[in-house]
Amino acid sequence: MNSRKLAAAVAVVLGATLATGGCTSGAGSAQTRSGCVQIIDEATGKKTGKCMPLAPEKDRVDLAKPVFSRSASITNPLHPSSQVQQVIYGGQVGGKPFRTEFTLLPGTSSIAIKGEQVKVRTLQYMALSDGRIEEVALDWFAQADDGSVWYLGESVFNCQDGVVADTAGTWKAGKTGPAAMIMPAHPKAGNVYRPENVPEIVFEEVRVKAVGQTVEGPYGPVKGAITVSELHMDGSHEDKVFAPGYGEFSTGNPGGDLEAVSLAVPTDVKPGPVPGGLTALSNAVRTAQSGTVDPAAVQKVRAAWDAYRSADRVPQLLTQQMDRDLDTLTTAVKARDAKGVHGAVLRVAQNDLDLHLRYEPLATEEAARMSLWARQLTTDAASGDTGAVAGDVTSLELTWARAKHSTEAAKAAQIDAQLRELRDAADRKDTAAAAKAAPALQTALATAAPPQP
Template identity: 75%
Template structure:
């Protein structure tokens, strides 16, 4: 997940002695010979003339051609793309709160690899910085017959001030480059593979550092994790952890940039009723989001303290909720309207994440739609056209998930209301958006 935007700024430069025979075929077989992938400065996109310190070819485990008999069933425990419906990641990047919703979408996408039609599954990567949309990626994965998982490309959309700034990092196996192994069937220490290996577009090389590890999961120890080291185009390296039931588990550390699992479903789901203190927290957070005042912010803080004392809360989510509630109280006290809106939104997002433990994903997704529709009203009232554009994008992306399986007669009014909001956002017409948002809220109630 991390460093996705690096590909937008740099290109992969291969020495003439390397021939990747699969750039138009989907095969991963490479001809032997000296290889140089040049280091490229991230800030400038300029080649340095030096080669990346690539691992020996003999250590590569991704050089054979994978066979795909049943590719759409992805059950590899370290990359369980069809077993996990949604993973929420949190942390901070570039000093700002960072959040990712990684969600399995319905259906498949057929990708042609050397004449073979492979049905890949699509996972939506929706990244938010400071609560606002920063990146969307549609990632395509398939499992080979030996149990290894292959990355078949991604559509990337990078956002700035609510609108698409570029699509850097987009690639497709069989066209841009070869299929790329993202997880071996049974990784062993010293294994090397390239999750992205498309010359002049994207490139990463991974080395497995340790296997059979136990990590602290959201609700207890998780056995069977691995740690890998990832080499990037600028010559930098970072460690990542993958864990059964989650897939990618963490990148970075709590003292710098960090992207780590908050919780996943159904991995962390718990049967039974929603705790009363969580219901009370949801109500208090709703009041603080819709009308952030010193009183509502402090009531939300009190409700959070009560819930945290009464139930198990993932450590990362607890840290984030405490941080965001403190930020909300400070912003309200300082009469900082923009900071208040941002903190209230993050608090509301955190509260919905906590409900994933007890409620069906479909129910939480429906309430996320409601949250973003209310956020349109809030941002439109502030005259923030960039925020409104981002809200509408977040609505559309959430509806792509939440609307799956909705009967056509109920989905059509939602589609119409979203188109109306999109037109207002595209024209930077916050007054029109303010009028359209209540209509969306009404039809969302009818669709649920």
């Protein structure tokens, strides 16, 4: 997809556009005419002629038609989509650091299913590999009257070098396929359901393996978790854990591709001021990201990090990520690898802001993320990296979709205009124009403030 189409794609994401589609079948089995859901070869994307080992229909709990009369209030503790404001995931995928920001967007929208307008909540999925944008999606959820949660589709944009490469995986209930149960009201071991049920586009079948489990959360044990096994279109299985207050808690296996919750808002929020040690760490990180990164600057960040984690409770996953990224930064500085330095500093800065979610309002942290991406844009534009600049602008736009509603109207309009200017520069691959426009955005962000109640 070219850069102009990228702008249109991002506009869809920013606007959370939900087109209503035609009617298809309701809940139930979506299969090929032969009654076989074929395994898809992951490398080629082609059907293999082999059928998936599906569970018997008698085990499925998603065959009854859901009733949606209060669908936008999603309170199921194992998928609290309208209650959790943001969940941060960390881990590794494909041997690279992987990070996800899963954020509830304001308001509700509607999707038409068999003539019924179902209100949904929209969550923005923003996935970053090595700190850079890799995938964006809008996920649409609704809760049935019995307490089960249903997945009504997703609009997907897969990125490469900051530009949308394809939209594979996009589907919508009522148009592409049926609504799909993503969490039963009261899951039991042996329950089977299909969170995605459009064979050859998206398909997953889940079997609940265990319930009533206790898992180690970011800040202590979490009771009431469940473990499921998920069957994918390529015939492979993957375990996932869902936990109260978080929803999807972890996926994958240690030693391979693994994603797990770093922390969630408001689940992990702690009243009280930001610890002084965390403020000192943030100051050291911002100085490093904005200036020349040399061994002395890295040492200041590492010293501040060591002092902070010895004085405050830091989730194990975030500790591992910060240690890893600081080690990578140290190595890159020694090797005089400028690109490696820029990437590692970005990831360190992202980790630092995650720690603030424990203590500060989400709106404050979204504004800080906007500033982070503006600083990164200045660095990437100065180095002439057009792909990184395009990704930075996209990341700014996506974060702005979450932050705009908390910004005073006149200042929001000013930031809108500056982002349009940066988008135009990125589309033209004009890094000089982007470098020239970036400082004005940084100034505007520094003076932006949420509207007064």
